[in-house]
Amino acid sequence: MSHSCFDVQIDKKIAHIILNRPEKRNSMIPAFWRELPEIVRDIDENAKARVIVLSSTGPHFSSGLDVSSFQQAEITDPAAKRAARITAGADFYGIIKNMQQSFTALEECRLPVLAAIQGGCIGGGVDLITACDMRYATEDAFITIFETNIAMTADVGTFPRLSKLIPDGIARELAYTGRRMAAAEAREVGLVNRVYKSHAEMLAGVMEIAAEIASKAPLAVMGCKRMMNYARDHSVADGLDYIGIWNASMLQREEIFEAMQANAEKRPGNFVELPPIRKHI
CATH class of the missing domain: 3.90.226.10 (2-enoyl-CoA Hydratase; Chain A, domain 1)
Structure with a gap:
């Protein structure tokens, strides 16, 4: 294009x-x-x-x-x-x-x-x-x-x-x-x-x-951006609550284990990409 x-x-x-x-x-x-x-x-x-x-x-x-x-x-x-x-x-x-x-x-x-x-x-x-x-x-x-x-x-x-x-x-x-x-x-x-x-x-x-x-896990980076933008515009209490809710629903243990294993083996992490955004069901 x-x-x-x-x-x-x-x-x-x-x-x-x-x-x-x-x-x-x-x-x-x-x-x-x-x-x-x-x-x-x-x-x-x-x-x-x-x-x-x-x-x-x-x-x-x-x-x-x-x-x-x-x-x-x-x-x-x-x-x-x-x-x-x-x-x-x-x-x-x-x-x-x-x-x-x-x-x-x-x-x-x-x-x-x-x-x-x-x-x-x-x-x-x-x-x-x-x-x-x-x-x-x-x-x-x-x-x-x-x-x-x-x-x-x-x-x-x-x-x-x-x-x-x-x-x-x-x-x-x-x-x-x-x-x-x-x-x-x-x-x-x-x-x-x-x-x-x-x-x-x-x-x-x-x-x-x-x-x-x-090179980092895309979902984790997306979460960082989302949390920092939210924290900028809200109180500390609201920010703490939101990150708790976010990780309760979005934290992926498989990605954490992959990051730890990749670090130990001194290789790039094999992380899952962000999904395309669906506009229609």
């Missing part, structure tokens, strides 16, 4: 989703918002991989939303113009909800998603990476909540997620000022896990981490 905004490669149980419009700084055109959740859900629902790596091409990870591609033709009919004016808020709200869901698909995916960031990660790019499980960057990388600089408020996912990833005061400073946060600072505050000298070194390092994740 071909896409206009992405290349997709799957090898050794790792799905690599690559933003492929470097000449446009990987700006997010309408096709981007349709294709990303379709790709992620296809990989997840059909159990095509155990982990996803999201990377980009060219000097910048993403310049964010391509505002020009969302411009509409001028309406000349008075009745149609009145209707458009009255429903503008509701129409815009629907657009935003759909865009938000494109990134929420990364969070809801059963698989860990690792973001590899080079150059600028601007505006919507920040919304994108905060929906991933882990973030890695090159030394020249930077993030900026650019919407503030053009009199907008970021609305596709940055604020609900960023303050859960870094100290609230730092998140507010980035939001209120629209300043750039360099990779070194992002590493210091915990937004990115590691910083690499070059794009090639970063991809090699991230793929190594992805391979380590892919």
Whole structure:
């Protein structure tokens, strides 16, 4: 399947989703918002991989939303113009909800998603990476909540997620000022896990981490992601209760014994894959 905004490669149980419009700084055109959740859900629902790596091409990870591609033709009919004016808020709200869901698909995916960031990660790019499980960057990388600089408020996912990833005061400073946060600072505050000298070194390092994740029991990794997302949004008591219920129903002793045996024999574990997601009975 071909896409206009992405290349997709799957090898050794790792799905690599690559933003492929470097000449446009990987700006997010309408096709981007349709294709990303379709790709992620296809990989997840059909159990095509155990982990996803999201990377980009060219000097910048993403310049964010391509505002020009969302411009509409001028309406000349008075009745149609009145209707458009009255429903503008509701129409815009629907657009935003759909865009938000494109990134929420990364969070809801059963698989860990690792973001590899080079150059600028601007505006919507920040919304994108905060929906991933882990973030890695090159030394020249930077993030900026650019919407503030053009009199907008970021609305596709940055604020609900960023303050859960870094100290609230730092998140507010980035939001209120629209300043750039360099990779070194992002590493210091915990937004990115590691910083690499070059794009090639970063991809090699991230793929190594992805391979380590892919070597683990898929059901256990899925459980980790599910529990950590739940714990982030609930109390400690609720989180403890949920993990108890989860393991009571999902813990597989056969996989535990296989992991122990594989470790003892110094071989890869022979684990059962996640089942495809059934949409219909």
